[in-house]
Amino acid sequence: MSARVRRHARALDLRHGRVDMTHGSGGRATTQLVEEVFLGAFDNEWLRAMDDQARCDLPAGRLVIATDTHVVSPLFFPGGDIGALSVHGTINDVAMSGATPLYLTAGFIIEEGFALADLKRIADSMAQAAQSAQVAVVAGDTKVVERGKADGLFIATTGIGVVDPALAIHANRAQPHDCILISGSVGDHGVAIMSEREHLSFDARILSDTAALHGLVADMVRAVPDIHCLRDPTRGGLATALNEIADLSGVGMRIRERDIPVRSEVRAACEFLGLDPLYIANEGKLIAICPAKRAPALLQVMRAHPLGSQAAIIGEVVADPFRFVEMETAFGGSRMVDWLAGDPLPRIC
Amino acid sequence: MSARVRRHARALDLRHGRVDMTHGSGGRATTQLVEEVFLGAFDNEWLRAMDDQARCDLPAGRLVIATDTHVVSPLFFPGGDIGALSVHGTINDVAMSGATPLYLTAGFIIEEGFALADLKRIADSMAQAAQSAQVAVVAGDTKVVERGKADGLFIATTGIGVVDPALAIHANRAQPHDCILISGSVGDHGVAIMSEREHLSFDARILSDTAALHGLVADMVRAVPDIHCLRDPTRGGLATALNEIADLSGVGMRIRERDIPVRSEVRAACEFLGLDPLYIANEGKLIAICPAKRAPALLQVMRAHPLGSQAAIIGEVVADPFRFVEMETAFGGSRMVDWLAGDPLPRIC
Numbered sequence: 001m002s003a004r005v006r007r008h009a010r011a012l013d014l015r016h017g018r019v020d021m022t023h024g025s026g027g028r029a030t031t032q033l034v035e036e037v038f039l040g041a042f043d044n045e046w047l048r049a050m051d052d053q054a055r056c057d058l059p060a061g062r063l064v065i066a067t068d069t070h071v072v073s074p075l076f077f078p079g080g081d082i083g084a085l086s087v088h089g090t091i092n093d094v095a096m097s098g099a100t101p102l103y104l105t106a107g108f109i110i111e112e113g114f115a116l117a118d119l120k121r122i123a124d125s126m127a128q129a130a131q132s133a134q135v136a137v138v139a140g141d142t143k144v145v146e147r148g149k150a151d152g153l154f155i156a157t158t159g160i161g162v163v164d165p166a167l168a169i170h171a172n173r174a175q176p177h178d179c180i181l182i183s184g185s186v187g188d189h190g191v192a193i194m195s196e197r198e199h200l201s202f203d204a205r206i207l208s209d210t211a212a213l214h215g216l217v218a219d220m221v222r223a224v225p226d227i228h229c230l231r232d233p234t235r236g237g238l239a240t241a242l243n244e245i246a247d248l249s250g251v252g253m254r255i256r257e258r259d260i261p262v263r264s265e266v267r268a269a270c271e272f273l274g275l276d277p278l279y280i281a282n283e284g285k286l287i288a289i290c291p292a293k294r295a296p297a298l299l300q301v302m303r304a305h306p307l308g309s310q311a312a313i314i315g316e317v318v319a320d321p322f323r324f325v326e327m328e329t330a331f332g333g334s335r336m337v338d339w340l341a342g343d344p345l346p347r348i349c
Numbered sequence: 350m351s352a353r354v355r356r357h358a359r360a361l362d363l364r365h366g367r368v369d370m371t372h373g374s375g376g377r378a379t380t381q382l383v384e385e386v387f388l389g390a391f392d393n394e395w396l397r398a399m400d401d402q403a404r405c406d407l408p409a410g411r412l413v414i415a416t417d418t419h420v421v422s423p424l425f426f427p428g429g430d431i432g433a434l435s436v437h438g439t440i441n442d443v444a445m446s447g448a449t450p451l452y453l454t455a456g457f458i459i460e461e462g463f464a465l466a467d468l469k470r471i472a473d474s475m476a477q478a479a480q481s482a483q484v485a486v487v488a489g490d491t492k493v494v495e496r497g498k499a500d501g502l503f504i505a506t507t508g509i510g511v512v513d514p515a516l517a518i519h520a521n522r523a524q525p526h527d528c529i530l531i532s533g534s535v536g537d538h539g540v541a542i543m544s545e546r547e548h549l550s551f552d553a554r555i556l557s558d559t560a561a562l563h564g565l566v567a568d569m570v571r572a573v574p575d576i577h578c579l580r581d582p583t584r585g586g587l588a589t590a591l592n593e594i595a596d597l598s599g600v601g602m603r604i605r606e607r608d609i610p611v612r613s614e615v616r617a618a619c620e621f622l623g624l625d626p627l628y629i630a631n632e633g634k635l636i637a638i639c640p641a642k643r644a645p646a647l648l649q650v651m652r653a654h655p656l657g658s659q660a661a662i663i664g665e666v667v668a669d670p671f672r673f674v675e676m677e678t679a680f681g682g683s684r685m686v687d688w689l690a691g692d693p694l695p696r697i698c
Contacts, residue, residue, distance in 0.1 A: 024420075024696070026584020026630070027689025031593070050597055051520050052442040052580060053415035055512060058407065066402035067454035069505055071373075071492045093401040105416035107505045109458070139507075143420045145696060151498040156418055156456045156505030158488075163404060171400050231401060235375020244380075248399055281375070340376025347373075347494060 008032045017116040024110070024144025037120050038140055041127035042106075046138040054138035056103055061162030064101075066093035070155045073347040075122065077196045079188075079207030080283075082155055083125035088212045088283060089234065089349060090159035091133055095214035096230040096286065097170075098221045099163035104130060105139040107156035112147045122153065133212040135159070161214075167221060173228035174249035178317040179295035181288045183216065183302055184209070184310040185261040186238050190280030190345050191269045200272075204265040211284030216305045220288065223301040229289040232282065234349055236340040239278040241287055242325045243339045252320025255337070257330045259314045279340050281348040289317060357381045366465040373459070373493025386469050387489055390476035391455075395487040403487035405452055410511030413450075415442030419504045422696045424471065426545045428537075428556030429632075431504055432474035437561045437632060438583065438698060439508035440482055444563035445579040445635065446519075447570045448512035453479060454488040456505035461496045471502065482561040484508070510563075516570060522577040523598035527666040528644035530637045532565065532651055533558070533659040534610040535587050539629030539694050540618045549621075553614040560633030565654045569637065572650040578638040581631065583698055585689040588627040590636055591674045592688045601669020604686070606679045608663045628689050630697040638666060 012032060022029035039047055046054035070086040080088075087104065094101040106126065110119065130137050188209040195206055213232065221227060229249070233241035238260070246253050262270075262277045270277045284307060290298050295313055302308035315327075325337040361381060371378035388396055395403035419435040429437075436453065443450040455475065459468065479486050537558040544555055562581065570576060578598070582590035587609070595602050611619075611626045619626045633656060639647050644662055651657035664676075674686040 021695050022690070022692045024584075025689055025692030025694075027589050027628075027692070029690070029692075030584070031688075049519060049521065050593070051446065053413050053446050053448070053508075055446060056412040056414060058412045063405040063407045063412075063452075063509070064402050065405060065452060065454060065488050065507075065509060067456050067488045067505070067507060068490045069456035069458050069492045071458060071494050097400065097402050097404060099402070103412075103414060105414060105507050107416050107418035107507075109418050109420060109503055109505075139414050139416045141417045143418045143503075143696075145420050145500060148497070149500040150503075151494060154458055154492075154499075154503065156416070156458075156507075158414075158416060158454050158456075158505075158507035159402075160412070160414060160509065170398060172398065235373075235379070240376050244399070279376075339380075340374055341371075341378070343371045343374030343376070343378075345374075346370050347492075 012036045012116055014116050014120050019110050019112060019114040019116060019144055021112055021144055030142060034142060037123050041123040042137040044136050056138060059162055062165045064094050064097050064099040064161045064163050066090055067158040068093060070349060071347050072349050073151060074196055075152055077208055078192045078205055080210040081122055081125050082153060083122035084129040085210050085283060085349060086155040086157045087126050087129035088210050090157040091135060091212045091214055092232045094159040094161040095217045096232055097163050098167040098217060099161035101135050101159050101161040101214050103160040104135050104137045105158045106137050107141040109150055109154040110144050111150040111152050112144055114152055167225060169227050169230050171229055171231060171245050172248040174245050174251050174289045174317045175228065176251060176317055176319040177292050178228055178289045179292045179313050180253060180255060180315045181299060182312055182314050183286045183308045185263045186282055186285060187262055187266045187270060187277035187280035189283040190348050191266050193348055194273060194345060195269060202265055202269055206265055206269060209282055209284035211307055213286055213307060216307045219301050219305050220298060224290055224294045224298045226294060227288055227290045230286055232286045234281050234283060237279040237281055239337045240340045246323045246325055250323060252318045252323055253315055253325040254318055255315030256328045259312050261310045261312055275344055278337060361385045361465055363465050363469050368459050368461060368463040368465060368493055370461055370493055373491065379491060383491060386472050390472040391486040393485050405487060408511055411514045413443050413446050413448040413510045413512050415439055416507040417442060419698060420696050421698050422500060423545055424501055426557055427541045427554055429559040430471055430474050431502060432471035433478040434559050434632060434698060435504040435506045436475050436478035437559050439506040440484060440561045440563055441581045443508040443510040444566045445581055446512050447516040447566060448510035450484050450508050450510040450563050452509040453484050453486045454507045455486050456490040458499055458503040459493050460499040460501050461493055463501055516574060518576050518579050520578055520580060520594050521597040523594050523600050523638045523666045524577065525600060525666055525668040526641050527577055527638045528641045528662050529602060529604060529664045530648060531661055531663050532635045532657045534612045535631055535634060536611055536615045536619060536626035536629035538632040539697050540615050542697055543622060543694060544618060551614055551618055555614055555618060558631055558633035560656055562635055562656060565656045568650050568654050569647060573639055573643045573647045575643060576637055576639045579635055581635050583630050583632060586628040586630055588686045589689045595672045595674055599672060601667045601672055602664055602674040603667055604664030605677045608661050610659045610661055624693055627686060632698065
């Protein structure tokens with residue numbers, strides 16, 4: 001017998017096993033779940049220490065913090081899953097300040113009876129997303145609630161990064177005459193989720209655009225440090241994100257429908273579903289607002305990055321005490337683009 | 350008409366209103382909920398900016414990060430609620446490194462139909478707990494899931510602090526001959542929750558001990574910088590926390606039942622409920638392990654703090670290749686104190 005007492009008499013059955021209430025007890029079963037599912041996936045010095053907190057080095061700069069909770073349904077969807085989404089979403093919120101994301105935390109709320117195989121698959125997906133993004137998952141927490149008291153799995157993530165204090169990218173800095181850019185096609189994530197949820201199939205399979213945007217952002221701020229605003233148009237879509245910026249900056253916006261990239265299959269699906277792509281969530285796109293004279297240079301650097309190859313200048317910021325976002329339609333008319341009201345696509349992220 | 354368009358035609362009905370799916374849409378209703386419930390409670394420069402992330406100053410030191418998800422049931426209990434608990438629990442995880450907690454994030458997963466009055470009460474409780482602890486809630490997120498897909502409210506919190514790099518307080522640093530101290534009576538939180546859940550009433554009302562321990566920790570590390578381990582015995586209780594430290598440090602422990610403070614009403618309730626107070630969660634207590642010769646000084650400084658007035662030396666670390674925690678019972682015998690197995694008290698935090 002080894003001098004080290006084996007704490008876990010039997011390994012978890014990661015193929016057929018299920019999460020039960022003891023996995024949330026804080027006792028032996030919790031430790032086993034953490035060791036066999038999460039430590040295996042996120043292996044690093046911080047988690048191995050099994051302290052209740054992580055100590056991390058921080059390079060020079062200002063601390064940036066963002067947090068998200070993820071309740072997307074279904075958990076697995078074309079192009080991604082809740083694990084990758086939770087990593088990308090939080091990295092993107094950190095990156096929209098111009099920061100370099102460094103550390104993530106992950107909290108899991110699991111419904112009793114959830115398949116361990118699915119939990120492992122999601123943890124592995126998170127780990128892969130974090131590793132690709134060169135971000136470490138340094139702390140976590142696991143809770144289990146009774147069957148019927150959650151919907152499979154929710155994931156809470158917090159991201160920490162550092163930003164060059166010389167950058168001042170804020171949602172309240174849009175100024176009249178600034179140009180508005182989008183990094184690519186809108187609506188992909190929301191339509192992918194909706195198709196999966198409603199068991200719809202279209203001629204072309206629509207994939208979520210879920211992706212970590214900090215590499216693109218790094219290229220952008222290097223080329224144009226005076227970017228005024230960055231925002232990833234998630235829930236509420238492009239329309240709501242533009243209205244938020246307009247409201248916080250005290251300006252109006254004029255955008256051109258013909259310049260907003262929408263994939264033809266997404267447009268077709270939206271028509272079928274009665275949805276407007278401007279209000280559909282994206283998980284791998286960003287809006288950038290910068291002085292007009294820097295816009296061509298910014299567009300060029302965005303198009304040179306794989307996640308910005310379809311980038312476009314879609315409109316301008318204008319002086320407007322009413323802070324309206326107006327769109328020149330494809331037919332040459334003009335219409336108001338209001339905030340999202342109601343919720344056509346619940347639990348999209 | 351004001352030049353500023355009023356975004357919210359009607360204020361939320363914080364007395365009789367309920368959360369609906371539109372509050373999780375990311376659109377206008379989400380903004381209204383955030384502004385009227387959360388910004389009101391947590392008002393600070395970071396949240397007012399309404400960016401997707403917060404930029405924070407960090408004093409010299411090493412970054413410390415901890416995260417928690419809170420699923421306690423019921424949401425309101427004698428001595429506290431999920432709001433205060435989520436602040437205290439995460440502050441304590443940060444503080445157990447010897448760090449000063451500075452910033453918190455808060456993510457809310459809300460079940461459709463949840464009363465806005467309860468949400469407001471919980472947000473206010475969080476804000477008060479954070480303010481008392483001099484910690485700012487700098488970022489947040491709100492999601493809503495359909496009725497029956499969550500249990501009222503879950504809260505995810507992440508805490509960020511800084512620690513003096515000269516401190517080395519880790520769960521793997523317990524050494525033979527070290528003394529084991531506890532800051533006060535054990536079992537209060539778990540028994541308070543259990544009594545509320547089971548509608549039990551005892552002669553004396555048992556209150557949760559939920560409290561932020563960083564002030565106590567600051568006094569302790571100032572007096573005895575060479576503390577080896579700190580851990581707050583939450584889920585799994587004192588017994589499990591000691592086993593975790595013993596396992597990570599590769600040592601055994603000998604504790605004395607007669608020296609472990611347990612309030613008489615908690616002891617009586619535990620006997621009635623068939624529970625062992627050593628396995629019951631605490632939310633305002635800590636275990637400290639330090640060199641024997643420094644233990645009297647540490648005990649003195651703990652007892653001088655309001656949250657440590659019942660502190661006691663409860664045992665010693667021993668060399669033991671099997672990493673067993675053994676207890677001298679009140680009757681003079683000896684018994685093994687194992688990890689918590691199973692889960693006698695689900696959803697205690």
